[in-house]
Amino acid sequence: MNIEKGVIVKVRNGVAVLEVDPLNACRSCASRHSCASMAMTAKRKIRVRDHDFLPGDIVEFYFREQPILRSSFIVYGLPVLMIVAGMFAGAALGHRFIDDGDLASGIGGLAGFGISLALSSLYSRRLSVSSSCEPEILSIRHLEQH
Numbered sequence: 001m002n003i004e005k006g007v008i009v010k011v012r013n014g015v016a017v018l019e020v021d022p023l024n025a026c027r028s029c030a031s032r033h034s035c036a037s038m039a040m041t042a043k044r045k046i047r048v049r050d051h052d053f054l055p056g057d058i059v060e061f062y063f064r065e066q067p068i069l070r071s072s073f074i075v076y077g078l079p080v081l082m083i084v085a086g087m088f089a090g091a092a093l094g095h096r097f098i099d100d101g102d103l104a105s106g107i108g109g110l111a112g113f114g115i116s117l118a119l120s121s122l123y124s125r126r127l128s129v130s131s132s133c134e135p136e137i138l139s140i141r142h143l144e145q146h
C-alpha cells in the first residue's frame with residue numbers, strides 16, 4: 001500500500017479536488033532515481049467524494065491495488081490475448097472463406113483486437129460509475145490543525 005498526501009484545493013457539489021505532488025508517490029519507489037516519471041513536475045488533481053473537506057485540508061490516502069491491476073490487464077493483456085485467439089480462430093476457420101491462411105489469420109487477429117477494444121470500452125464505462133478506483137481516505141487534517 002502506497003500512502004500519498006494531497007491538499008484539497010476545491011470543494012463543490014459533494015466532490016473535492018485533491019492536488020497531489022507527484023514526487024510523494026515516488027519517494028518509496030526503488031527506481032525513483034532512474035525513472036522517467038520523476039521528470040514530471042506537474043501536480044496531479046484527483047476528484048474524491050466529499051468527506052466534509054475544506055480547502056487547504058491535508059489528506060492522506062491510498063488507491064486499492066486490485067482495481068489497478070485488473071484495469072492494467074484489461075488495457076494491456078486482453079488485447080494481446082484476443083489478437084492471438086483471433087489469429088488461431090482465423091487460421092482454423094478462415095480456410096472456408098479465404099484460400100490464404102496467413103490472410104485469414106491476420107483478419108482474425110484484427111477481429112480479436114476489435115473485440116478487445118469493445119470489451120475495454122464496456123469495462124471503462126462500468127468502472128466510471130464504480131467507486132472501486134476512488135482513493136481510500138486514511139486521515140484528514142483540517143486547516144485549523146496544521
